[in-house]
Amino acid sequence: MPEPRIALVTGAGRGIGAATARTLARRGYDVAVNCVRDTAAAERVAADVQALGRRALVVRADVADEVAVRSMFEAIDRGLGRLSALVNNAGIVDRKARFDEMSVVRWRRMFDINVLGALLCTRAAVRRMSTRHGGAGGAIVNLSSVAARLGAPAMYVDYAASKGAIESFTVGLGRELADEGVRVNAVSPGIVDTEIHADSGDAERAHKSAPLIPMQRPGAAQEIAEAIAWLLSDEASYATGTVLTVSGGR
Numbered sequence: 019m020p021e022p023r024i025a026l027v028t029g030a031g032r033g034i035g036a037a038t039a040r041t042l043a044r045r046g047y048d049v050a051v052n053c054v055r056d057t058a059a060a061e062r063v064a065a066d067v068q069a070l071g072r073r074a075l076v077v078r079a080d081v082a083d084e085v086a087v088r089s090m091f092e093a094i095d096r097g098l099g100r101l102s103a104l105v106n107n108a109g110i111v112d113r114k115a116r117f118d119e120m121s122v123v124r125w126r127r128m129f130d131i132n133v134l135g136a137l138l139c140t141r142a143a144v145r146r147m148s149t150r151h152g153g154a155g156g157a158i159v160n161l162s163s164v165a166a167r168l169g170a171p172a173m174y175v176d177y178a179a180s181k182g183a184i185e186s187f188t189v190g191l192g193r194e195l196a197d198e199g200v201r202v203n204a205v206s207p208g209i210v211d212t213e214i215h216a217d218s219g220d221a222e223r224a225h226k227s228a229p230l231i232p233m234q235r236p237g238a239a240q241e242i243a244e245a246i247a248w249l250l251s252d253e254a255s256y257a258t259g260t261v262l263t264v265s266g267g268r
Contacts, residue, residue: 021102021154023047024050024094025102026105027039027051028105029053029054029108030060031059034246038107039051040067043067043071044070045251046072048098049072049074049075050077051074077090087139091142106161109131109132110131115174116172117176129176132177132184148198155200156199157202157249157251157254158200159203159249160202160204161205162181162206188202188260188261192259192260202258203249203257203261204262205245206265208266209227210238210241211237211238231266233267236266237264237265245262
């Protein structure tokens with residue numbers, strides 16, 4: 019009997035992460051649902067995964083904390099088994115601001131979560147997946163943003179810079195691990211209708227921005243989740259080091 023496919027989705031309590039956890043469950047994955055604070059939301063996502071006939075494990079951890087990440091992966095080892103898929107979805111934005119108004123505290127938080135968090139989780143995953151470490155292979159998808167290309171001027175260039183780092187990381191690591199059975203790709207969403215916009219001070223930003231999008235509407239979390247699931251799947255077996263833009267043409 020083949021081993022179950024096991025995925026960790028970080029920041030899976032809401033938005034794209036929650037949609038991805040549910041989508042992967044429908045595709046036959048057991049899912050570790052990561053959250054940092056809202057355990058109740060993560061538990062609801064886990065219940066949805068279980069309702070789809072798959073195992074679920076809620077793992078609370080700050081992805082920017084090395085010790086917490088180590089403990090999270092050990093909990094997954096014990097509770098679900100060897101990881102075969104990682105989705106580095108956890109990330110933050112901040113209030114709309116000019117660059118020269120931003121604080122170092124803001125920058126450190128942005129890069130700690132958006133970049134260091136992805137690096138820490140990926141290192142732990144690679145040590146389990148790579149054939150160099152005795153693993154059976156696997157796939158990793160990082161969440162970028164079209165902000166990496168557009169720059170988000172007068173809004174959050176620090177967020178854009180963090181996503182630029184994620185794209186460079188994806189390309190480099192995809193090539194580094196290409197002969198070790200681990201594929202590394204990224205999805206670069208455009209404006210998506212999720213709760214994250216409230217964190218930037220404008221909960222209605224996604225819909226207000228519709229005229230800027232060639233398709234004249236924001237994306238849905240489910241549309242991004244489908245792209246993530248495809249990159250994790252065997253159908254994308256020849257794709258690595260790739261950034262897939264899903265932005266409604268923006």
